[in-house]
Amino acid sequence: xxxxxxxxxxxxxxxxxxxxxxxxxxxxxxxxxxxxxxxxxxxxxxxxxxxxxxxxxxxxxxxxxxxxxxxxxxxxxxxxxxxxxxxxxxxxx
Numbered sequence: 399x400x401x402x403x404x405x406x407x408x409x410x411x412x413x414x415x416x417x418x419x420x421x422x423x424x425x426x427x428x429x430x431x432x433x434x435x436x437x438x439x440x441x442x443x444x445x446x447x448x449x450x451x452x453x454x455x456x457x458x459x460x461x462x463x464x465x466x467x468x469x470x471x472x473x474x475x476x477x478x479x480x481x482x483x484x485x486x487x488x489x490x491x
Contacts, residue, residue, distance in 0.1 A: 407451035
């Protein structure tokens with residue numbers, strides 16, 4: 399997967415706030431929704447974009463789906479950015 403989906407997902411302030419909330423650990427959609435004034439459908443749309451970009455993972459536990467931060471994609475982005483700073487010729491993943 400290229401970085402295009404990740405950068406598109408990161409361009410939205412709501413999605414960046416979702417990632418910020420997930421830094422402390424897994425949260426359900428209901429727990430995430432408590433932090434926003436939006437509908438469940440809107441939150442679901444944001445979660446879908448983040449998941450398709452590889453920035454979050456989800457796991458069903460009982461009746462709930464818990465979302466977690468996927469730091470491996472963020473690590474890839476940071477490594478690529480650092481290679482730009484160093485002048486390396488690292489290609490986009």
